[in-house]
Amino acid sequence: MFGKIPGMTFKGNYGQGAGRSVQTSSGAGGGGGGLARGAGVALPILLSGGGFGTVLVVLVLLWLFGGLGGGGQQPAPNQGQHQTQSQGGYNLEHCDQAGAQNEYADCRAAATFESVHDIWSHVLPEQAGLEYREPNMHLFQNSVTTGCGHASSDTGPFYCPRDETAYLDVSFFDQLTQLGGSAGPLAQEYATAHEMGHHIQNIEGTLGLSDYKNPGEDSAAVAIELQADCYAGIWANYAQRQDILEPVTDQQLNEAIQTARAIGDDNIQRRSGGDVDPDAWTHGSSEERSRAFMSGYQTGKMSACDTLNRGVYRD
Numbered sequence: 209m210f211g212k213i214p215g216m217t218f219k220g221n222y223g224q225g226a227g228r229s230v231q232t233s234s235g236a237g238g239g240g241g242g243l244a245r246g247a248g249v250a251l252p253i254l255l256s257g258g259g260f261g262t263v264l265v266v267l268v269l270l271w272l273f274g275g276l277g278g279g280g281q282q283p284a285p286n287q288g289q290h291q292t293q294s295q296g297g298y299n300l301e302h303c304d305q306a307g308a309q310n311e312y313a314d315c316r317a318a319a320t321f322e323s324v325h326d327i328w329s330h331v332l333p334e335q336a337g338l339e340y341r342e343p344n345m346h347l348f349q350n351s352v353t354t355g356c357g358h359a360s361s362d363t364g365p366f367y368c369p370r371d372e373t374a375y376l377d378v379s380f381f382d383q384l385t386q387l388g389g390s391a392g393p394l395a396q397e398y399a400t401a402h403e404m405g406h407h408i409q410n411i412e413g414t415l416g417l418s419d420y421k422n423p424g425e426d427s428a429a430v431a432i433e434l435q436a437d438c439y440a441g442i443w444a445n446y447a448q449r450q451d452i453l454e455p456v457t458d459q460q461l462n463e464a465i466q467t468a469r470a471i472g473d474d475n476i477q478r479r480s481g482g483d484v485d486p487d488a489w490t491h492g493s494s495e496e497r498s499r500a501f502m503s504g505y506q507t508g509k510m511s512a513c514d515t516l517n518r519g520v521y522r523d
């Protein structure tokens with residue numbers, strides 16, 4: 209038995225060894241990201257001032273013509289078969305240790321990824337009448353090549369609908385604290401669960417409504433992001449109810465809220481020295497993001513997350 213680790217969230221040995229279901233790679237450092245925008249857009253958890261390069265047309269073309277270079281097999285959308293790939297010396301062997309999922313940020317992300325299946329595989333059919341299919345997760349260091357282009361760690365976590373994969377470099381959690389967010393366990397899990405929320409939207413067929421080129425507080429982009437925050441709240445609700453997580457403490461909840469607020473567009477605009485301009489928002493304000501997470505967390509209902517006013521959910 210090991211003692212109670214501060215910040216422990218996963219119950220018992222839940223998620224131990226979850227690193228095996230996650231792909232890993234370590235890319236070259238430096239260089240800006242070049243995630244494809246537009247059709248097949250990647251959805252990062254926040255849009256910071258700079259750091260977003262142009263579309264890498266070549267990569268998009270490579271995608272269209274069946275694969276990216278580098279010898280790696282493109283992870284195709286699949287029905288639950290995870291290919292474990294490890295490139296560049298980064299692997300998750302340490303996630304096999306007892307308690308690793310409560311100790312290391314990358315193992316925690318992998319455990320969160322695993323728990324997404326246990327939750328959404330029944331929530332989605334029950335509440336939306338849709339069949340769930342498993343996404344992929346890819347933890348990387350420095351930079352990564354994806355179905356949506358090349359991205360550096362500066363991008364923050366993102367979901368690429370083309371390969372149905374969530375990408376995360378856990379160094380993001382340091383970035384987050386610089387923005388005033390928390391790196392507490394539930395706050396980290398929220399980030400992973402948010403990206404998985406985009407996968408749910410991809411299954412729902414609504415993800416393509418997001419268009420960062422048409423921003424604004426009433427935009428579809430903001431509605432999609434707030435819904436993903438709300439879906440992350442649903443994840444937390446069920447993770448607790450299904451005994452995946454230890455009971456969520458007030459402190460953990462506050463840390464998740466603190467993080468949702470930190471990545472609000474108004475906070476990011478303020479911190480990058482600009483004026484608060486709601487017409488440029490893509491993800492929603494601090495207030496909206498934290499409220500969206502709480503709506504999902506308190507209700508566990510997709511109907512409470514219906515920012516697109518579709519009216520299709522069953523309670």
Ligand SMILES: [Zn+2]
Nearest residue numbers: 251252253436
């Ligand atoms: Zn997002």
